[in-house]
Amino acid sequence: MHLVGPILEVFGIAFGLYGLTLFVRQHWIVFKPSRDLAAFPSDLGLRYEDLLLTTASGVPLQGWYVEGSDSDKVILCFAGSIGNISHEVSTIAYLGSLGPAVAIVDYPGFGASGGHPSERGFYEAADAVWQHVITQRRRKPEDVILFGRSLGAAVAAYLASRYSCGTLVCHGGFASVPEVAASAYPFVPARYFCYIRFNTRKYLRRCSCPVLVLHSESDTVIPFRHALLLFEAASEPKQLLRLYGNHYGNDWQATPGLKQSLREFLAGRERTWA
Numbered sequence: 001m002h003l004v005g006p007i008l009e010v011f012g013i014a015f016g017l018y019g020l021t022l023f024v025r026q027h028w029i030v031f032k033p034s035r036d037l038a039a040f041p042s043d044l045g046l047r048y049e050d051l052l053l054t055t056a057s058g059v060p061l062q063g064w065y066v067e068g069s070d071s072d073k074v075i076l077c078f079a080g081s082i083g084n085i086s087h088e089v090s091t092i093a094y095l096g097s098l099g100p101a102v103a104i105v106d107y108p109g110f111g112a113s114g115g116h117p118s119e120r121g122f123y124e125a126a127d128a129v130w131q132h133v134i135t136q137r138r139r140k141p142e143d144v145i146l147f148g149r150s151l152g153a154a155v156a157a158y159l160a161s162r163y164s165c166g167t168l169v170c171h172g173g174f175a176s177v178p179e180v181a182a183s184a185y186p187f188v189p190a191r192y193f194c195y196i197r198f199n200t201r202k203y204l205r206r207c208s209c210p211v212l213v214l215h216s217e218s219d220t221v222i223p224f225r226h227a228l229l230l231f232e233a234a235s236e237p238k239q240l241l242r243l244y245g246n247h248y249g250n251d252w253q254a255t256p257g258l259k260q261s262l263r264e265f266l267a268g269r270e271r272t273w274a
Contacts, residue, residue, distance in 0.1 A: 030081055030151070030177060030196050031117035033110040037086040041066055044093045051105055053132055055124035059115035063105030063129065065137075066096050072143045073100035073166075073266055074133050076159070078126065080150030080172075084111035088149070090250045095147060098262055101137075105129050119196050126155045130163060142166045145265060148173065150222065150247065153230075157203035160211075167265045168207060171214040172247050174222045175201040175229040183223065204233040210270040211238040212261055214252070221247035237270050 041048040041064055051063035063085060068074070075095050079088045085104050096102045107125045108115030115121055133139045144165045148156030153173025160168040174180050176199040178192075204211065211234035215227030224242075231240045241261055245251025252258070264270050 026177075026181075026194060026196055027117070030198075031109065032082045033107075033117055034083045035111060037084060037111055039086045039089045040064075041089055041092055044089060046093060046096060051103065051129070051132065053105060053125075053128045055108065055115075055121065055128050057115075057121075057124055059108045059121065059124070060113065061105045061108070061125055061128055062112035063103065064092070066092055066102045068096055068099050068101040070099035070101075070266070072139075073145065074137065074139050074143065075100050075102045075145045075147050076126075076129055076133065076156070077102055077104040078146070078148040078152030078155040079104065079107075080152050081117075082150075086111065090253070091149065094250075094253050095262075098259065098266060100145065100266060103129055103133055103137075119198060122151075122155050122198075123158050126159045127162075130159055145169065147171065150174075151198055154198035154200040154203065157200045157207065160209055161203040161206035165209050167210045167212065167270060168204075169212045169214065169262075169265070170200065170204075170227075170230055171252070172216070172219060172222055172243075173200050173213070173230055174226045175199075175233075179226070179229075180222070201229055201233045204230055205235075208235065210265070211235070212265065212270075213238070213240045214243050214255075214258070215240070216243040216245055216247070216252065218245065219247045239270070 046066050048064045048066040051065050053061040085106050092102050106113040108121035109117035141164050145167050146156040146160050146165050147169040149171045153170035177196050178194040181194050213227050213231045217224045243252040244255045
C-alpha cells in the first residue's frame with residue numbers, strides 16, 4: 001500500500017510530460033510545409049497567372065489563377081497542411097476541366113508565401129483570396145465554389161461560415177484537430193492539449209450553402225467516421241459521396257458520379273438533392 005502513492009506520483013509526472021510534449025509538438029505535427037514547388041499548372045497544359053496577395057497581417061501570399069471556359073464560376077481550392085500548392089496541380093486540372101476558373105494560394109510558411117504557418121494565418125489566406133475574386137475578379141459570391149482537401153476542408157468551411165458563397169465541398173476533411181488527436185492518442189486526453197483547432201464541424205453548423213462531403217471509406221489517415229460527423233453537421237441540401245482511393249493521391253478522381261455531383265453544383269441543381 002505504501003507504494004501506491006509514489007506509483008501514482010510517477011504516473012502523474014509521466015502523464016504530464018507526455019501531455020506537455022503533445023502540446024509543444026502539435027505545431028510540427030499539424031503543419032508540414034515545403035518551400036520547393038514540384039510542379040506548375042503549365043506542366044499539364046493549363047494557362048495560368050501568378051496570384052500575389054497580402055493577408056490582413058501583411059504576409060505576402062503566392063498562388064495561381066487558372067482561367068476556365070465558364071466565365072461566371074470560380075473554384076477556390078484549399079490544400080491540406082503538407083507540402084504546398086504544387087502538390088495539387090492534378091486537383092486544379094480536374095476541377096478546371098469542369099469549366100470554372102480555379103484560384104489557389106499557398107498558406108503563410110508554405111511554398112513561395114511569406115510568414116510562418118498558423119491556424120490564424122490559414123484563415124487570413126482564405127480571406128485574402130476570397131476578397132481578391134470578389135473585388136478584383138468581380139465574381140458574385142453565389143458563383144464561388146469553395147473546395148477544401150483534408151485540413152483545407154476546415155479552411156473552406158471557415159469561409160463558408162463567413163460569406164454567402166455558392167457551395168462548399170469538403171474532401172477528406174476531419175471534424176476537428178482535437179478529435180483527430182483523441183483518436184491518434186487514445187490513452188491520454190489529447191484533445192485537451194490542442195490549441196490548434198480547425199473545427200470544421202463548428203463552421204459547418206454556421207453554413208447556409210449546399211454542402212458536398214467527399215471521403216473514402218479506405219482512408220487510413222482521416223477515418224470515414226469524420227465524414228459522417230461533417231455530413232451530420234451540415235444543413236440541407238447536402239450530399240455524401242464515397243470516394244475511391246486513400247487519403248492521398250488522385251484515385252478519387254475516378255469515382256463514379258463525382259463529376260455529375262460537381263456539375264450539379266455548378267448548374268445550381270443541388271437543391272434538388274434528397
